[in-house]
Amino acid sequence: MQRKLFINLAAADVKAATDFYQQLGFGFNPQFSDNSASCIVLADHLYLMLLTKEKFAGFSPHPLVNGHQQTQVLNCLSCHSKAEVDELVQKAVKAGGNTYNQPQDHGVMYAHGFQDLDGHVWELVYMEMLQASV
Known part of the structure; x- marks a missing residue:
């Protein structure tokens, strides 16, 4: 199995953040996206997960x-x-x-x-x- 890297970042507005990265020419994966998260494809096996601040906080051991x-x-x-x-x-x-x-x-x-x-x-x-x- 090839490793995949998912970079998780908190976003104030997931839709606006998604639009930003798509304007840079990066892809979008709807399979890992919903109202609280968006999956941007940076390269093969390299993904950016844009999460609402609330969702991100649920994964993080420290404050944002x-x-x-x-x-x-x-x-x-x-x-x-x-x-x-x-x-x-x-x-x-x-x-x-x-x-x-x-x-x-x-x-x-x-x-x-x-x-x-x-x-x-x-x-x-x-x-x-x-x-x-x-």
């Missing part, structure tokens, strides 16, 4: 943080090119998210990121060496 004021996790997603990094950041901003830094070009690695509607941080990275190993 405000993603606009505190950072609990930095999600990093690899991209196939520098252009894809820039394109996803542009789509995120157009869909209502925001950037929090400038693109970083370190020669062997290119990165930029955004915050979604709930303030969750997403780093996007292109590394040429990853392309050779995939």
